Amino acid sequence: MSSISSEEIISILRNEIENFEMISEEKEVGSVVWVGDGIATIYGIGHAMYGEIVIFENGVRGMVQDIKREQIGCVILGKEDEICEGTKVTRTGKRAGIPVGDAYLGRVVNALGEAVDGKGAIEAAEYRAIEQEAPGIADRQSVHEPLETGILAIDAMFPIGRGQRELIIGDRQTGKTSIALDAILNQRGKDVVCIYVAIGQKSSTIARLVHTLTKYDAMDYSVVFAATASDSASLQYIVPYAATALAEYFMYQGRDVLIVYDDLSKHAVAYRALSLLLERSPGREAYPGDVFYLHSRLLERASRLSDALGGGSITALPIVETQAGDVAAYIPTNVISITDGQIYLESDLFFSGMRPAVNVGLSVSRVGGAAQTKAMKRASGTIRIDLAQYREMEVFAQFGSDLDETTREQLRHGRSLMELLKQPLCHPLTLAEQVILLAAADDRAFSDMSAERIGEAKEQFLEYFAAHHAALLDRINEKKTLDDGLWDEIMGAVKTWKDGYLHEKQMYEK
Amino acid sequence: MTQTARNYGRVLFELAVPREEIEELRRMYFETPELMLVLNSPVVGEKEKHAVIGQIFHGRLCNFMKVLCGYQSVDQIPDILKAYDAYFDEQSDTLRAALYYVTAPDDVQREGLEKYLGRKYGRREVVLEMTRKPELIGGFVLRIGDIEEDYSIRGRLSALQQKMTGR
Numbered sequence: 221m222s223s224i225s226s227e228e229i230i231s232i233l234r235n236e237i238e239n240f241e242m243i244s245e246e247k248e249v250g251s252v253v254w255v256g257d258g259i260a261t262i263y264g265i266g267h268a269m270y271g272e273i274v275i276f277e278n279g280v281r282g283m284v285q286d287i288k289r290e291q292i293g294c295v296i297l298g299k300e301d302e303i304c305e306g307t308k309v310t311r312t313g314k315r316a317g318i319p320v321g322d323a324y325l326g327r328v329v330n331a332l333g334e335a336v337d338g339k340g341a342i343e344a345a346e347y348r349a350i351e352q353e354a355p356g357i358a359d360r361q362s363v364h365e366p367l368e369t370g371i372l373a374i375d376a377m378f379p380i381g382r383g384q385r386e387l388i389i390g391d392r393q394t395g396k397t398s399i400a401l402d403a404i405l406n407q408r409g410k411d412v413v414c415i416y417v418a419i420g421q422k423s424s425t426i427a428r429l430v431h432t433l434t435k436y437d438a439m440d441y442s443v444v445f446a447a448t449a450s451d452s453a454s455l456q457y458i459v460p461y462a463a464t465a466l467a468e469y470f471m472y473q474g475r476d477v478l479i480v481y482d483d484l485s486k487h488a489v490a491y492r493a494l495s496l497l498l499e500r501s502p503g504r505e506a507y508p509g510d511v512f513y514l515h516s517r518l519l520e521r522a523s524r525l526s527d528a529l530g531g532g533s534i535t536a537l538p539i540v541e542t543q544a545g546d547v548a549a550y551i552p553t554n555v556i557s558i559t560d561g562q563i564y565l566e567s568d569l570f571f572s573g574m575r576p577a578v579n580v581g582l583s584v585s586r587v588g589g590a591a592q593t594k595a596m597k598r599a600s601g602t603i604r605i606d607l608a609q610y611r612e613m614e615v616f617a618q619f620g621s622d623l624d625e626t627t628r629e630q631l632r633h634g635r636s637l638m639e640l641l642k643q644p645l646c647h648p649l650t651l652a653e654q655v656i657l658l659a660a661a662d663d664r665a666f667s668d669m670s671a672e673r674i675g676e677a678k679e680q681f682l683e684y685f686a687a688h689h690a691a692l693l694d695r696i697n698e699k700k701t702l703d704d705g706l707w708d709e710i711m712g713a714v715k716t717w718k719d720g721y722l723h724e725k726q727m728y729e730k
Numbered sequence: 731m732t733q734t735a736r737n738y739g740r741v742l743f744e745l746a747v748p749r750e751e752i753e754e755l756r757r758m759y760f761e762t763p764e765l766m767l768v769l770n771s772p773v774v775g776e777k778e779k780h781a782v783i784g785q786i787f788h789g790r791l792c793n794f795m796k797v798l799c800g801y802q803s804v805d806q807i808p809d810i811l812k813a814y815d816a817y818f819d820e821q822s823d824t825l826r827a828a829l830y831y832v833t834a835p836d837d838v839q840r841e842g843l844e845k846y847l848g849r850k851y852g853r854r855e856v857v858l859e860m861t862r863k864p865e866l867i868g869g870f871v872l873r874i875g876d877i878e879e880d881y882s883i884r885g886r887l888s889a890l891q892q893k894m895t896g897r
Contacts, residue, residue, distance in 0.1 A: 233894075240890050249878045264876045279892060290731055 250292065252276070252307040255300060258452040259497045262292045262309050271351060273312045278302040281332075282309070283316050283454070286498045293498050295454035297332060315351065318462045319344030320469040325413065328430055328444040331459035333466070336446060337430075348469055350461040354520035361526045363560075366591045367478060367535050370406030370648020371399060373578045373641040376600040376658060377607075378563055381591025382476050383524025383533040387555055389540045389547065390565030394577050396539045398645055399563065400480040401429065403537065405436050406648035407478060413470045414442040415479040417463040420456050420486035423448045436646060453497075456490035464521050467534045471523075474530030479522070483539040484515055488551045505550045515551075516558050547582075561585035575642060580607050593651060594701040599658035603637060610634020629667070636666040639674035652696035656685055659707070660714045684717050731809045738803065739813025743821065745790045752814065755791065759807050769795075769804045776800065825853035828873040830863040830882075835870070847874070 250264025260282060268274065272284045274294055280303065286293030296303065297316075318333035321344045328337035335342050363381035380386045380403075388396045404414040416433075418426045426446050433439045443466060447459035460481050467477040481487070488511055495508035503509050515538075522536035540555050545567065547556065556562055563583045570577035589597055613630055617623060623631070640661055643649070649657070660666065660681060666674050685693060692709060696702070702710075742752070759766060768774055768782065776799065783795045798804050819826055827847055829835075835843065844856040851874065863871075867883035 236894060237890065240893065245879075247878050247880065248876045249873075250876060266876055277888075279895070 248311040250309045252303060252305055252309060253291065255296075255303050255305070255307075257493075257497050258296050258300060258454050259494070260294055260296055260300070260303060260309075262294060263290065265292055265309060265311050268292050268311055269315070271315050273314050273316050275310050275312060276303050277308040283458070285494070286500075295457070295494060296452065297454055297458070300452075315349045316458065317347050317349040318465055319346070320348050320466045321345030324443045324466060325441060326439045326443070328426075328446060331445065331447045331451065331455040331462050333462060346469070348465040350458055350465045351517075352465060352468060352521065354517070355523045355525060355529075359526055359529055360523050361531075362590065363524050363533075363587050364590055365524075365533075366593055366596070367403075367412070367476070368406055368410075368648075368651060369399070369403040370650070371402055371576055372643055372649055372654050372657065373576055373580075374399070374563060375592075375596060375651075375654055377580060377604050378561060378578075378583050378585035379588065379592040379596070380535065380537075380585065381524075381587045382535050383522065384561070384585070384587050384591060385519050385522045385536040385538065385559040386585060387538050387540060387559040387562035388565070389542060389552060389556070389562050390577070391542055391545055391567045394565040394567055394570045395575060396541070396565055397429070397482055399565075399576055400482060400537050400539060401432060402646060402648050403478065404433065404442060404480065405438050405646055407441065408436070408438055411475065412441065413467070413475055413477045414438070415445065415463050415467050415477060416442060417445045417460050417479065417481045419447055419459055419481065419483060420449050420451075420490060421446075421482065423450070432646065453490040453493040456487065457494055460484075460487060460518055464518060464534070468521065471525060471532035471534050472530060474525075474532045476532060477534045479534055479536050481518075481536065481538040483541050484555055485541045485551050488514065507550060511551070512554050512558075515555055519555075519558050560587050573642070574638065575644075578641075580604065581611065595655050595696055595699070596651065596658075598702045598707070599655040599662070601658075601662060603658065603661070606630075607634060607637055610637070629664075632667045633661075633664060635671055636664075636669065636674055637661055639671050640666060640678060642675065650693070650697060651700065652693035653682055653685075655696050655702065656693070656710055656714070657681070659710045660717075663711060663714050665714055665718050681717060685713065689713050731813060732806070734803060735806045735809035736813045738798070738806065738810040739815075740817050742794060742810065742814045743817045745794060747789075747791050747794070751787075751789075751791050752811070755787075755807070756811055758786075759811075766804055766807070769799055770802070772802070819857075822855065823853050824855040824857055825851050825874065826857050826859065828859045828861065829870060830861050830866060830873070831870040832862070832864055832866050832868055832882075834860070834862070843872070847872070 248265050248267060250262040252260050253263045254261040262274070265274065268284045268287065270284055270287060274282045274284060276282060280296060280298035280300070282294040282296045284292055284294045319342070320333070321342070323343045327335055327339065327342055329342070330336050363383045365382045367380050367382045367384070368375055369380060374380065378386070388399055390396050400416070404416065407414055416429065418429070426444065426448065430439070430444055433442055433444070445459050445463040447456040463479060467479045470477045488507060491511065491514055492507050496502060496506065500508045519536055519538060522534040524533040525531055538555055538559065540552050542549065542552050547553070547564070561584045564579040565577045566579045567577070569579060585591070592600070609630055610633070613627060613634070617627070617631055640657055657678065666677060669677055692713065695706065769779055779799045780796055783792055783799065787795050825847055829843065840858065844858060848854065848856045865884065869882035871882050871885065872879040
C-alpha cells in the first residue's frame with residue numbers, strides 16, 4: 221500500500237467536511253424499551269417492514285424480525301454493548317443486503333460481507349438484498365451438466381449436477397466437511413466459483429480450512445463466509461442468505477457456483493435461539509413452526525438458470541450433523557426432503573477405514589444419470605448393483621465357507637470395489653482417472669489381490685497410465701464419452717498393466 | 731395499547747364527559763393507587779365497588795367506571811386515557827408536536843413553526859410541547875409521533891460521523 225502523508229489525510233478530511241451537505245429529512249424514529257441476547261424491542265417506528273434494516277444511535281444495525289401492535293422486535297447485527305433503554309432507533313427503509321462483486325473472490329468475510337482476513341476493504345460492484353426470491357419455474361432448466369467432486373464414490377454412484385442440492389449428512393467426525401472441501405479443491409481450473417459458508421464453527425476450524433484452500437491454490441476462485449461460534453445468533457442466522465446473495469450475483473452473470481453450507485443444523489439452532497427470544501411458540505424439539513421454510517427458501521435458491529438468463533447455476537451442498545446416526549430427527553428429515561438427494565456418512569464405516577465413509581445403500585442422488593458424463597455412465601455401469609450384491613452376500617459369507625465359485629468371485633469383486641472407493645483427503649481424481657479405475661475394476665483387474673495391496677496397486681495403476689497413456693487420459697477428459705474403440709483401448713492398456721507390472725511384483729496371491 | 735383500550739377511549743370521548751372530570755380521573759389514578767387497587771381487586775364485591783364509585787364520580791363518568799369495573803378493565807385506565815387524548819386531538823383537528831430546543835424560539839418563530847406544521851399535516855390547531863435540551867448543542871428537533879425532523883447541531887455531527895466512518 222502506498223503511504224499517505226498526514227497532510228494529505230487532513231486535506232481529504234477537510235474536503236469531505238466542506239463538501240458535506242446536511243440534508244434534513246424526515247426520519248421515522250423509535251426508542252429501545254428492552255434489549256438483551258442480541259434482541260431489541262423497540263417502541264415506535266410503527267411503519268417498519270419485516271426484514272427492514274434499522275440503525276441504532278451508535279451506528280449498529282438491526283433487522284426487524286417481529287412486528288407487534290405497539291412494538292417492533294429486531295435482531296441486532298453487531299455489538300449490543302452500547303444499546304440501552306431509550307437508545308434512539310431510525311428506520312432506513314431498506315431491506316437487509318450485502319455488497320457483492322468479483323473482488324470477493326479469494327476473501328474471507330463475515331455475515332455482513334465485511335472482510336475479516338485483514339487484507340483491507342473489498343470493492344463492491346453492487347448491493348444485493350440477502351433475502352431474494354428463488355428463480356421461478358420458467359427461469360430454470362433441468363440439471364444436465366455434472367459437477368465433478370473428484371471423489372470416485374460420489375461421481376460414480378451419486379453424481380451431482382450443476383444446480384442440484386445434495387445433502388451431506390452424518391454424525392460428527394465422519395468427514396462431512398472433507399467431502400465438501402474436496403469438491404471445492406476439484407473445481408480448480410473449471411471456472412466454478414466456490415463459496416464456503418461456516419455457520420457457528422470454531423474460528424480455528426475455519427482458519428485451518430482457509431489454510432488448506434490456500435495451500436491447494438483454491439482460494440483464487442473461492443469465498444469463505446464465516447459466522448463463528450462467538451458471533452451472535454442473528455449473524456449466524458443471516459450468513460447463509462448473505463452468501464447465497466453473493467452466489468446469485470455470480471449465477472446471474474452466467475457462471476457456475478458451488479456453495480457449501482456448513483452446517484445447517486447449527487443454523488437451525490441459531491434460529492431457534494432467536495425465535496425463542498422473540499417469544500415465538502416453540503414446536504417440535506423447541507424449533508419454531510417455520511423452521512422448514514427457513515431451509516426450504518434458502519435451498520430453493522439453488523438452481524440452473526435457463527439459457528435466456530445466461531445459464532448460470534448454483535449447486536448447493538448443505539451439511540447436516542446427526543446425533544448418533546439419527547436421521548429421523550427434525551432438521552435432518554426436513555433437509556432430506558428439501559434436497560435432491562443425500563450422501564450419508566457413517567461412523568462405523570469411517571472407523572473401519574472406509575474413507576470417505578459413504579454408505580452406498582442409504583445415499584442417493586435424485587438427479588442421477590442426467591448429471592453424469594457418458595463416459596462415467598458407461599464406466600460406472602453396474603457398480604451400485606455389484607456393491608449391493610456384495611453387501612448382501614457378505615452377511616451370508618460370514619456363516620459358512622462353503623461357497624460356490626460365482627459367489628466367491630462376487631465377494632472378491634465387491635471387496636476390491638470397496639478398496640478402490642477409498643480415497644485419501646485432498647486427492648480428487650480427474651474424470652479420466654475415475655473412468656480407467658472403474659474400467660479396470662469392471663475387468664476384475666484388482667479382484668484377485670489381497671485387500672491390503674489394492675491401495676498400493678491403485679497408485680501404481682494411476683502412475684502407469686499417467687506415464688504411458690497420457691494421451692488416452694486427455695482424450696477421455698476432453699471427449700467425455702466412451703465409444704467402443706476407446707473402451708477397447710482402455711481395456712488393452714489395463715491388460716498390459718496387469719500382465720507386466722503385477723506379475724513382476726508378484727502381487728497375486730495365487 | 732389494546733383494541734379494548736382504544737374502544738373505551740373513544741366511548742369516553744363520545745360520552746361527552748367534561749374535560750375537567752377526565753383530568754380529575756387522570757390525577758386520581760396516579761395519585762391514589764389504593765383506589766384503583768380496590769376497584770381492580772377480585773376480592774371486593776361489585777356492590778361495594780359501585781358504592782365507592784358512586785361517592786367519588788358523578789354522572790356519565792360514574793356509569794363508565796362501573797362498566798369498567800364490571801369488565802375488570804380498571805387497570806387499563808392509563809391506556810384508555812391515552813386513547814382518549816389521541817381521539818380528542820383527532821376530533822378537534824389538533825396536532826400535537828414536541829419541540830426540543832437549545833434557545834427558546836420567540837413568538838414569531840413559534841407561530842411560524844405552528845403554521846408550517848399545520849399546513850404540512852393538514853390540521854387546524856397545533857399544540858407545541860416545548861422541552862429544552864442543551865445536549866442538542868444548537869438548533870432544534872421537531873417530533874410528531876414517530877416522525878422526527880432534526881435541525882440540530884448534534885444531528886448534523888452524527889450524520890457527518892456516519893458518513894465519514896461509513897457505518
